[in-house]
Amino acid sequence: MELEERARDSADNCIACTSCVAVCPVTKANPDYRGPKLVGPAHNRMHFSDENDYEDSLKLCSNCKNCDITCPNGVSVATLNMLERAKYYKAHPEKHTQADQMLSHNFQMADMLKSIPFGRTCANIGMSIGEAMGMMGAMGIAPQRKSPRFATKYxxxxxxxxxxxxxxxxxxxxxxxxxxxxxxxxxxxxxxxxxxxxxxxxxxxxxxxxxxxxxxxxxxxxxxxxxxxxxxxxxxxxxxxxxxxxxxxxxxxxxxxxxxxxxxxxxxxxxxxxxxxxxxxxxxxxAEKGELKKVHVSSDKKFIYHAPCHLRAQGMGMPAVDLLKEIGVNIDSADAGCCGMSGSYGFHKENYETSMKIGSELFDKINASGAHKVVCDCGTCREQIKHGTNAKTTHPIQVLAKAYEQ
Amino acid sequence: MSKSDVVVIGNGFAGLMSALVSADQGKKVTLLSYGAGTFPLNSGVIDVLGYDDSGKAVANPAQAVSAVADEHPYKKIGIQALEESVKFFQDVVAAEGFPYVGSLNEQQWLVTGVGTLKPSCLIPESMQGSKCFEASEIVLVGIKGLKDYYVDMVAENLAKELGNDKKYTVVTVDPHYQGARDLTTKDVAAWMDTEAGYADFVSQVKGNAGAGKVILVPQILGLKGNVVYKKIVAELGCPVVETTAMPPSVNGLRLRDVLLSALKKKGITVIEKAKAEEAVIEGSKAVAIKAGGEVRLQTYNADKFIVATGGFYSGGITMRDFGEAKEVVFGLPVECDCFEERWVNKQLFSDKKQTFAKTGVRVDATLRGVDESGNVVLENVYVVGRNLSGYDFCFEHSGNGVALASAYKAAKA
Known part of the structure; x- marks a missing residue:
């Protein structure tokens, strides 16, 4: 059943205050991007009737949600961008690139490989060869990156x-x-x-x-x-x-x-x-109910934490850091904004430069921290961090699991 | 989330200052933020009182503050807290390497983005418009492609303000910008933060610099405190002055970054995108705030709460119908002259305050909400900044001054 209160109507709450433009990581890194408020909210608010109406910088939004975090009026800015983008591609399916197809449907590839004997091993070798031969760029995927390998066992x-x-x-x-x-x-x-x-x-x-x-x-x-x-x-x-x-x-x-x-x-x-x-x-x-298993970590190994934007957008602070600190882990938040990857965004060849520029502040902080490992809840953030620094990464649940083992 | 001593709700200037002063008192502070606060729209200068009740320009803010009407927040805050808050603020920003000049005993002057003059009290070094007063020539720098900055108009208006015995020269700098969008001052400031951008700018302006001149620029001298300002003044050998700007306000963002950096050093926890939805009250005290995202709320327990959620504009106060104004988190009593016929002064730029602008929470001298008989409603809930009733900050130019002084007083209480 359709809800009465729809995020797409939140465009009407946009007072064009420019807060989102001021913090948008893509706007900062890429002078071609007009900024969040001038894409989704403006499009939506104008209620463009013609599906051919298109804003050139619509495809540059990374859906990282920093606009939503910044908006004082509860406008779902990034979602409005995504809805406008979808409208455009619905009218122009031919504009989808091979990279769009692949990066959006990785789950299909993963399922297919599982059904083939040695499918994953072959695919991983294929990726290594493809990367070495410079074939990724031809498919629209950033040739500088190492694509995440398929686990031999899912x-x-x-x-x-x-x-x-x-x-x-x-x-x-x-x-x-x-x-x-x-x-x-x-x-x-x-x-x-x-x-x-x-x-x-x-x-x-x-x-x-x-x-x-x-x-x-x-x-x-x-x-x-x-x-x-x-x-x-x-x-x-x-x-x-x-x-x-x-x-x-x-x-x-x-x-x-x-x-x-x-x-x-x-x-x-x-x-x-x-x-x-x-x-x-x-x-x-x-933990608040007193039901969490008690454990204390006495190692002084230093960790640095990167808060994924999609966690920050959930409005509950940084529960992983708070909990790990509570049990004695030496961990501090990098507090350096978006890593620039935003899911599949940074894998697109044409987004690579923007993606790395956005991440540079985080990379610098990590490099300067001397931390033993970077802790982060998001898989593609971790890929970006490994690519932009030489740091080792881990998910906070792995840190906690290890603490439980000791 | 473990219990805090103080929970501050709101992260505009009043919220950040409340958190800083509280932490300075040794308190454990959690700050709930929803949106970026007003900084991207805020000049980042501290107006204490620009105009009195009759609209007359104030020469000495300290004196004029002592003479405000009883309903005015300054009357409740008192001059002592105001003085201490100014010192506190100046110490904080100076320690962060971004000093503000000015005192309560005189006004500073800003050149606005349209070339008029505006009084303020505490301003960053880069915005001292008074440096134009003594100069024999003002060199006005425009930027090719910069949105909302019309350098010829600035020159024309400034000549009206400062007189035609000065020379006004316009120089347009080309930032060699290749992007597809209009430039904002923030874009140009980011360009100035790069070594190449800075050198390019200096090479295009240097020929016009010299003794007796002032270089007037839009708000583009870098995003990081006063780093670019100090460098360029030394390099050009004459005063450089920034105007105020259209949003996004570079100086508002500088001030926010500096205050957030101070907050981090004090170990203050900031929870982003956490809308305060519900107060948990026990007897005459608040014990917790429930705040969070769309799906569920987190509980933030504390001994003391500071409300810095703003007025109508920021959604801290709402009104469905006349006579039904309310403060959204605690339901504190709101006072206003809530009658349709008196609500709006239809002459927007007239010499009278706007009734709607004076709407806010009724507080006593402790800055706690009080009912009509003057009884404190919630013992441990304090109200600061634009949530307060009794002043029209636009009319009198007192926004950040009230925010600062009330934040200081509430945090100290």
């Missing part, structure tokens, strides 16, 4: 081999998201360890699809909608059984908690959102 496969302790009465459903599932499954393993240690059994549901975030930024809104409907139905099914859904990827959790409702304005989505938690948001709630 989390969904590893999960089946994990022996969770008997007799756990409480349950949570894990939403792994594509990156953790197919690229970085150890994060999922750490999540299971942490939840088990706190008395929760972790469930998986193979009907879950990609949250749809890469589809939205690619302008494939109808596909994203079908993913949303699929995932929302599952989440609500578990809500009826009082089983919360937890994500370790902050872009996935933002999508499930806020963006579905913003983009599609459906009652079921707003309902489902209430049953979704970021992992450290959930653990913090346990």
């Amino acid at each position: 989390f969904r496969e590893m999960y089946k081999e994990i022996k969770q302790p008997e007799g756990l009465t409480k349950e949570v459903l894990f939403f792994p998201g594509c990156f953790i599932d197919t690229n970085d499954p150890e994060v999922g393993v750490a999540f299971v360890k942490v939840m088990n240690a706190n008395g929760y059994k972790v469930l998986m549901d193979d009907r879950f699809k990609c949250c749809g975030s890469p589809l939205v930024v690619g302008g494939y809104l109808d596909e994203a909608r079908s993913h949303a409907d699929n995932n929302v139905a599952i989440i609500n099914e578990y809500a009826a059984k009082n089983i919360p859904v937890i994500a370790c990827c902050t872009s996935c959790s933002l999508m499930l908690k806020a963006e579905y409702t913003e983009l599609f304005a459906q009652e079921e989505m707003a309902q489902a959102a209430k049953n979704v938690y970021d992992a450290f948001e959930f653990l913090t709630i346990l």
Whole structure:
């Protein structure tokens, strides 16, 4: 059922105060971008009737949400950009590039490779050869980058081999998201360890699809909608059984908690959102109830934390840092803004320079910190940090899992 | 989230100063922010009182503040807190390497982005318009492609203000900008922060600099405090003055960055995009604020709360119908002359204050909300900045002054 209050109408709350332009990382790095308020909100507010109406800089928005964080009037600026972008591509499907297609549909590739014997190993070798031969650029993918490799065993496969302790009465459903599932499954393993240690059994549901975030930024809104409907139905099914859904990827959790409702304005989505938690948001709630397993870290290894923009947009501070500090981890927030990657954005060849420029402040801070590792909840932020610095990265749940082991 | 001593709601100038003064008192502070505050629209200068009730220009802010009407926030804050707050502010910004000049005993003068003069009290070194008074020649620098800055108009208006016995020379600098959008002062300031941009600018202006001259530029002298200002004054060998600007305000952003840096050093926790939705009240005290994103709220417990959510413009005070104005977080009593016929003075630039602008929370001398009989409503909730009733900051030029002094007093209480 359609909600009465729709994010797309929030354009009317835009008073064109320019706060979003002042903080937008893309505006700062790329002089071709007109700035958030002049793209989505202006387009939407003018209620352009002709689908051919197009603003050249529409494709430059990275959907990082710093405009939403900055807006004093609650305008869903980035979502308005995405809706306008989708409208354009719907009218002009021929304008989609090969890179759009690939970067938005990585989940399809991942599934296909799983079904082929040695598919993933071959694909990884293929990527190495492709990168060495300079073929990525020809496909529209930034040739400077190393594409994330497919894990030879996805989390969904590893999960089946994990022996969770008997007799756990409480349950949570894990939403792994594509990156953790197919690229970085150890994060999922750490999540299971942490939840088990706190008395929760972790469930998986193979009907879950990609949250749809890469589809939205690619302008494939109808596909994203079908993913949303699929995932929302599952989440609500578990809500009826009082089983919360937890994500370790902050872009996935933002999508499930806020963006579905913003983009599609459906009652079921707003309902489902209430049953979704970021992992450290959930653990913090346990801590507040005195139910979190107590542990103390006595190592003085220094960590630096990068807060993903999609976490900051959730309006709950930095629960991972607070919790890790609480247990004695020597960790400080870099507080250096956006890393510049924004999901698949920085992988596009034409966005590479902008992406690296945006990240430069963060890279400098990390390089100057002398930290042992960079802690960050977002997989593609971690890819960007590894690319822009020589630092090692980890997910905060892995730091906590390790603390539990000692 | 563990309990704080003080929760500040709002991150405009009043909010950030409340947090800083509280932390300086040794308190554990959490600041809830929703949006960027008014800084991108804020000149970042501290007007204390530019015009009195009759619209007459104020020469000595300290004296004029002592003579304000009883309803005015300054009357409740008192001159002592104002004086201490000015010192506190000047110490904070100086320690961050971005000193402000001025005192409560005289006005400073700014050149606006349209070439008029405007009084203010505390201003950064780069904006001292009074340096134009003694100069024999004003060299006005325009920037090719810069939006909302019409250098010829600035020259014409400034000549009206300062007289035609001075020479007014216009120079247009080409930033060799290649992008597809209009330039803002922030873009040009970022260009000036680069070594190449700075050198390019200097090479285009240097020929016009010299003794007896002042170089007047839009607000473009870098985004980082006064770094570019100090360098360019030394290099050009004559005073350089920045005008005020259209949004995004470079100086507002400089001030915000400097204050945020000070906040970080004090270990103040800032929660972004956390809209304060609900107050938890026990008896005559607030014990927590529930704030957060779309889906669920986090609980922020504290012993003391400071409301810095702003007025109508910032959504701290709303009104559906006449007589129904309310403060949105705690429901504190709002006072105003809420009748349709008196609500608006239709002559926007007249010599009278706007009724709607004076709408705000009714407070006593402790800056806590009081009911009609003067009884404190919530013992540990303080109100600062544009949430306060009884003044029209636009009319009298007192916005950041009231914000600063009230923040200081509330934080010290």
